[in-house]
Amino acid sequence: MKTLLKDIFSFEDRPRFERIGFLIFIIIILIFPFIVKSAYGRAVMIKFLLFALFGVGWNLIGGYGGQVDLGQGKNVGFGAYTTGLMMLWWGIPFWVTVPIGMIIAAAESFGVAYPMFRLKGHYFAIATLCVALVWKELFVFWDWTGGARGIEIPVKPHPNFYYMQFGSPIYYHYFIFFLFITQVLFMNWFRKSKLGYELQAVRDNEEVASSLGINVYRTKVISYTITGGLGAVGGSFMTSYYLYIDPDFVMPLDLSILIAMTVMVGGGGSLWGPIIGAAFLIPLDMYLGAWLGAKKRLGIDFMIYALIMMFIAAREPRGIWGIIERIRKRK
Amino acid sequence: MELTFQLIIYGILMGLVFALIALGLSLIFGVMNIVNFAHGEFLMVGMYIAYLISTFLHLDPLLSLPLAAIAGYMLGIMSYHFLIQHILRGPMVAQLFGTFGLMLFLRYLAMYIFTPDVRSIKQGLLVGKTLSFGWVNLDLSKVVSALLCMLSFGIVYWIIYRTKLGRALRATSIDAEAAQYMGIDTKKMNSLAWGIGGATVALAGSLLAHFYYITPTVGMLFTLIAFAIVALGGFGSITGAFIAGIIIGLIMVVSGHFLSELKFTFIYIVYFLVVVFRPRGFFGW
Secondary structure (H helix, E strand, O other), rough: HHHHHHHOOOOOOOOHHHHHHHHHHHHHHHHHHHHHHHHHHHHHHHHHHHHHHHHHHHHHHHHHHHOOOOOOOHHHHHHHHHHHHHHHOOOOOOOHHHHHHHHHHHHHHHHHHHHOOOOHHHHHHHHHHHHHHHHHHHHOOOOOOOHOOOOOOOOOOOOOOOOOEEOOOOHHHHHHHHHHHHHHHHHHHHHHHHHHHHHHHHHHHHHHHHHHOOOOOHHHHHHHHHHHHHHHHHHHHHHHHHHHHEHHOOOOOHHHHHHHHHHHHHHOOOHHHHHHHHHHHHHHHHHHHHHHHHHOOOOOHHHHHHHHHHHHHOOOOOOHEEEEHHHHOOO | OOOHHHHHHHHHHHHHHHHHHHHHHHHHHHHHOOOOOOEEEEHHHHHHHHHHHHHOOOOHHHHHHHHHHHHHHHHHHHHHHHHHHEEEEOOOHHHHHHHHHHOOOHHHHHHHHHHHOOOOOOOOOOOEEEEEEEEEEHHHHHHHHHHHHHHHHHHHHHHHOOOOHHHHHHHHHHHHHHHHHHOHHHHHHHHHHHHHHHHHHHHHHHOOOOOOOOOOHHHHHHHHHHHHHHHHHOOOOOHHHHHHHHHHHHHHHHHHHOOOHHHHHHHHHHHHHHHHHHHOOOOOO
């Protein structure tokens, strides 16, 4: 028990400058709502934390596992729809729906992972894409999910901790921060766990890992299942925050890509990479998109995204964190 | 009876167009083992060229065919030189994201220039005319487009299997290193594969524009259809792409008639099942 707690909360194996950086980051997030009063700034911050949460979860399979999964959007959708539909139909409190959403997403991931991990590389990436698209089309097609119109969550008259509905964004800020930090701590434990080491060994060299007695297939399937569950948490948050969900909003292809991209830009396979990636991309998206949108310049923000993506793919596949590490090693 | 007949004919016609679309993807994959996510965006470029020729120059959209082919060729070569050859050395993740970035770039460039509005070609020699064979009425634009696609497919097939250039290309796809020792400039072959891939798919796009709506986001769908075809036919197989194209065309048209909301879902499911249970496809090696 003591070692478990130590594994979760201890960052001792990381260099000092990383620990100090993380501490400063946490302090900034904690005092942020008291410094920034503008509603837009707070919304950007919440979106940043949400995508950092998605990125940290996806990093498990995409970064530590090295498997390019382009279908995380479906898990976000499962979480969002589980929470949304259960609240709408039976009025079940938010905190009960989150684990159920996670279980559903994880079960689905387990089901498709089983045949899918017979594939590698490109074939695997396209297969994940196809699975996510099939789910999205089914959610549009079905009536009981509200179809393309989506569902609206009944608004409670008073702020409510059971349903996590509040009037002020400050509550949502600390709420998403809580979810985010839980996943960071989970990942901190995961990377030092047996499965975590096995997964990293599989990423680096499957044959060597296999010859060391690691069951490659099983490691990948379990990791993919966990990633599915982690993705659903953010989806549940989206339901309680936006109070409206439809398939184009919570499970589009663009979402899957953006999640993968935050990790890729920040640097996969490191604890901080997804956070750095989200800190870079989300404000860029929100401010640039708003600024250009006001000038009727549709699409330029995504073109800049695409250029960054191509540049990183060609020049620095390990992302921003790779650049930081390289600078540090040179000293 | 009439309906069945018509569905089958349309399925085959659509399949011939799909086969030409998938040809380039299969060729590129065969030669350098890289999947091009921007493939459908090349198609979209061809569609917009046909649209521009028809709407702004008031010429027949058929005249856009050579233009689209040249533009596609240039686009393919440029993508290879400015992006692909730099990401070939990197890990697979980087390759995926590189072509994905290219896809996003072209898509949103089109959105910037043409706005997200849905467009279609309204004037042209083939547009809106029907061809009657007794009791079966067929859309003339689909018939001619499909035949032209088949012709282009045949020409590329001839280049690959009957000319010296094609032999060099095939040698590169079988073993790039050995081909290099034999004095084949493999870099040139890679760039040629991208050129041919871009040209064929843009050509297919300018034909498809005769009877399909045009939006900046139309590409992704055709990229996935092309993936499904290439997976079914076997990655890198040209003959496979032709036959699988027709099969996918039939599946899409027939299922689209009965369950129009889910017609693409069937294609994704086919891809998934083929790749999982027979990764080599039907004609792959």
